[in-house]
Amino acid sequence: MQINTSGGQTNFKWNKTTHLEMTMLALQNSSIDDITKRQVARYAQMPDFAKTELGYHNNTHFFFPNSKKKSFGPDSDKLNAFSQFKEHLQQAMLSEDKEEVLKKLGYALHYLQDMSVPLHTEPGGLIHKILKYKLHGNFERGKKYGATAHLDILTQNFKAENLEYSSILDLFTKTAEYSQNPEFKVKRFNKKNWISIQQACFNRGINASREFLEKVLAVKNIN
Numbered sequence: 001m002q003i004n005t006s007g008g009q010t011n012f013k014w015n016k017t018t019h020l021e022m023t024m025l026a027l028q029n030s031s032i033d034d035i036t037k038r039q040v041a042r043y044a045q046m047p048d049f050a051k052t053e054l055g056y057h058n059n060t061h062f063f064f065p066n067s068k069k070k071s072f073g074p075d076s077d078k079l080n081a082f083s084q085f086k087e088h089l090q091q092a093m094l095s096e097d098k099e100e101v102l103k104k105l106g107y108a109l110h111y112l113q114d115m116s117v118p119l120h121t122e123p124g125g126l127i128h129k130i131l132k133y134k135l136h137g138n139f140e141r142g143k144k145y146g147a148t149a150h151l152d153i154l155t156q157n158f159k160a161e162n163l164e165y166s167s168i169l170d171l172f173t174k175t176a177e178y179s180q181n182p183e184f185k186v187k188r189f190n191k192k193n194w195i196s197i198q199q200a201c202f203n204r205g206i207n208a209s210r211e212f213l214e215k216v217l218a219v220k221n222i223n
Contacts, residue, residue, distance in 0.1 A: 019044045022113050026209035031223050043106020060084050061114050063121040063176045085111040085172055101220055115176040116205030118184045145191045147198045154202045161207050175208045
């Protein structure tokens with residue numbers, strides 16, 4: 001994860017490779033063609049770089065849907081991952097243009113995948129994020145213990161699993177609740193446990209992605 005500050009904006013950026021890998025694994029058994037798979041995967045990376053998606057201090061990539069005090073800036077009800085997910089999903093469902101549908105699905109998928117990461121779902125506001133920015137970055141990109149350092153191992157050990165949920169929005173919420181498990185708490189002194197946390201959450205993110213894409217692509221008749 002990269003954290004850049006410019007013009008008063010603090011941007012927490014996930015490594016784009018992780019979103020790409022998760023999406024391609026989620027689609028590996030899909031009947032859609034390879035070009036479409038790559039399109040969805042490419043769009044799933046973009047919210048980390050599109051200015052419209054970064055929001056105020058990047059609250060848009062964190063899960064604080066029920067508490068204004070945990071999302072700072074104007075229109076705080078909208079500056080969270082749940083709101084962004086719903087908005088992009090709705091736009092995908094309303095569009096008749098395939099390219100636009102794939103773009104909005106990819107964008108929505110990005111926020112769903114972010115919810116599988118404990119540091120994106122634990123309670124806390126801007127100060128909390130800043131205090132943990134180094135920990136957050138090391139968990140994702142650290143040379144020894146970061147997820148990207150052993151992405152090949154996470155990919156090799158991925159286990160598919162069917163998930164229980166009542167709706168697409170429930171799938172999103174349950175993914176966030178999963179990563180909020182106290183057993184997945186990321187701390188500076190439990191780095192030796194990080195890979196097991198990363199594996200569990202990596203698995204969950206991919207399985208949630210697969211369920212999401214299967215349902216929505218079928219509704220949009222993209223196969």
